[in-house]
Amino acid sequence: MQGTPRYRFAPSPTGFFHVGGARTALYNWILALQSNGVFVLRIEDTDESRNEPQWTQGIIDALAWIGIDGNDPHFEGPYFQSANAPAHVAAAHKLYESGRAYYCDLTSEQIQERAKASGKPGYDGFSRDRKLEPGPGRVLRFRVPEGVTVVHDEVRGRVEFDNATLEDFVLLRGNGSPIFNLANVVDDITMNITHVVRAEEHLPNTPKQQMLWEALAGRVPVWAHVPVLVNEQRKKLSKRRDKVALEQYRDEGVLPDAMVNYLMTLGWAPPGDVEIVDFATIVREFKLSAVNHSSAFFDIKKLNSFNGDYIRKLSPDQFVAACEPWLSGGWPEERFDRSVFLRIAPHVQTRVALLSEVPSMIDFLFLAEAPIDEAAFGKAFGTEWAVPTLRAIRDRISTGEWSADSLKSAVEAVGAEHDVKLGKLQAPLRVATTGRSVGPPLFESLEVLGREETLRRIDAALTRAG
């Protein structure tokens, strides 16, 4: 089978977009890009009870965020599985007519009773030779042949399943609607999918799907099952108990490039002793056969570390632009000055791992009154030299050049007079002007804050200190 490789990503719209899904999508996307193939997005929306239309847009937005662009020529879709229901049913009938499937009228309860009575779990093939006609309440089951099914997996190699352990699975429900395994395979066949790259949890489904492929298409796709992402307890990441929503990381200020790079280091590593690599390198170097076989812990600490790295690599302009979504709250809008932020930006970049940490680091510049941290104030003004030195500093900086360098010189001079080290001496000044004991470099901050406001805040603090 020649032609362009066709990969696919087939999420079901049942909630926020999962980081594990993001990784699977990335694998498919990268593979499609490096082979000049196609990435097909198919929304598997056939579970009437769980899916919500709103999540579909969420999936598309999330994919776009990590660089999987719906307008890229390698991107195809989205398709909706529900739209293909007639094809699923037609395929099922074809299987029935050729004798590869049969109807069964047993209820779930009856199957359970029989299993309990025989001591063997699952469906026992009771209706295999009863030659039942289609009818309400009757499910269509696939007649699993004897023998073994060998799955050739790009990451795991050869995996063998004894067909005796595979029960005659359901194709069509009692109400005539198709089941996942059928719909999934029929869609992949009709969409000409050549490579199925998905999470390991689907491996047990694969022999069943492979039998369907053989019966319906006479060919089998290239399979690849990548390890799942797990939490600290080594359990598969779950929407219920773990922080898995891609949207949440985005909202906290994780850069998409950092997320993509981090996700790709889970189960795979670029050549050499480096982990921070650009996307072009990933596309060039990534190989399915090099993907690890074991599950990987999604480590938020390491993600944050990657993100800090990416933040530091941004130019000040890019950084300020990336911060845009976090720049609206916390201070009166009219007091915000982008150019002021830009001046202090390089100093902020080395101090945050998440963009959401930025506002609290620069708000003193845009607030009319920077709130004073009580504990910090108490500590900074707890010495007998605090007030006298701050007065002296105030006197010195009230005139003359206004720059970080001259400010530093002024404070150093006061330090020499009072025999107090700069490291200690800056504390009262910092708390007085920024309200906090930590922050960007003080003198650069004051340079940006301006003389008038600096003096005003020093006076306020002096009054407060009594």
Add this chain to the structure above:
RNA sequence: GCUCCCAUCGUCUAGCGGCCUAGGACACAGCCCUCUCAAGGCUGCGGCACGGGUUCAAAUCCCGUUGGGAGUGCCA
């Protein structure tokens, strides 16, 4: 229970029979730098799950044990 998958520092990984007294990154600790906090630099801590084979030689190959995980629906 049954089927399948997996097993290198706490975590993510490099390693695909000799280059390994096992390399890198995150985390952690210490030192340096330093106006706070970071960033950066240096150092340290720490691992081939266990037992048998195969081989001149095994983290690397084979078998078993143990330990994890996934699946086991008329969900996807």
